[in-house]
Amino acid sequence: MRKILQYGSPILETPSKPVKNINAPEVQNIINEMLKILKVEADRSAGLSAPQIGELLNIAICRRTxxxxxxxxxxxxxxEWEVMINPKILSKSKEKSINWEGCLSVNDGDLFGRVERPQEIEVEYIDIAGKPKKLGxxxxxxxxxxxxxxxxxxxLFLKYIPDPxxxxxxxELE
Ligand SMILES: [Zn+2]
Structure with a gap:
């Protein structure tokens, strides 16, 4: 199984590129690798992005919490894991919500902080079947x-938590 890159790797702070051919074997392979990791990490994970396994492509997988x-x-x-290819956030609400977040790429998933983000968003993407989708x-x-x-x-979510x-x-949370 591929290793998850950790904070400090420059790849994690590099913007990814759009996926051009969803059916390309490399792309399908990356998605399968990501799903494999998520199944193993399911008890402590809500999602994964391609750069976390070293691939600078616009692929994110989100747990349908x-x-x-x-x-x-x-x-x-x-x-259920939602594969989002080339996702784009179309709108964000003015209302904010605060939730605890952690990340498999930050201290191996064992560092948590409160993050404030727009409470509601709409996102569009290409799903795993190659179909365009919109989701609130x-x-x-x-x-x-x-x-x-x-x-x-x-x-990284750390950006929203300036005070370490x-x-x-x-x-520490227990
Ligand atoms: Zn993360």
Whole structure:
């Protein structure tokens, strides 16, 4: 399985490029690798972007937490992963929401902080079947989508938490 790049890697702070041919074997291969990682990391992960495995392509996979009602305790086999190719956020609400975020590329997923983001967004993308799709996201799911789309711009959630004392490991949070 591919390694997840960690904070400090310049790739994580480099903008990705649009996917031109969704059916290209390299692209399908990257998506499959990402899904494989997410299945293993399902109990502590809400998404993954291609740059995190070293591929500067606009591919993000977001966990459909909006379809779950079990606070991230949903059985891995029941989790739905939304593959978003060339995602673009079309609109953002003025209202904000604050949620805890972490990232598999920051301290191996064990560093969390409160991030404020627009509460509701609309995103358009090409799905895994190659079809254009539009989706509204709110609350925590909206954070998931914005976090992953940020990765494609070379932005980490740490950017929104300027004070490092506002970051906590899971031990510290308990
Ligand atoms: Zn992340």
């Amino acid at each position: 909006d379809l779950e009602n079990d606070d991230l305790n949903t059985k891995p086999s029941l989790i 996201a709110s609350g925590f799911f909206s954070h998931v989508v914005q976090h992953e789309v940020d990765h494609l711009k070379g932005i 004392t506002e970051l906590y490991t899971s031990d």
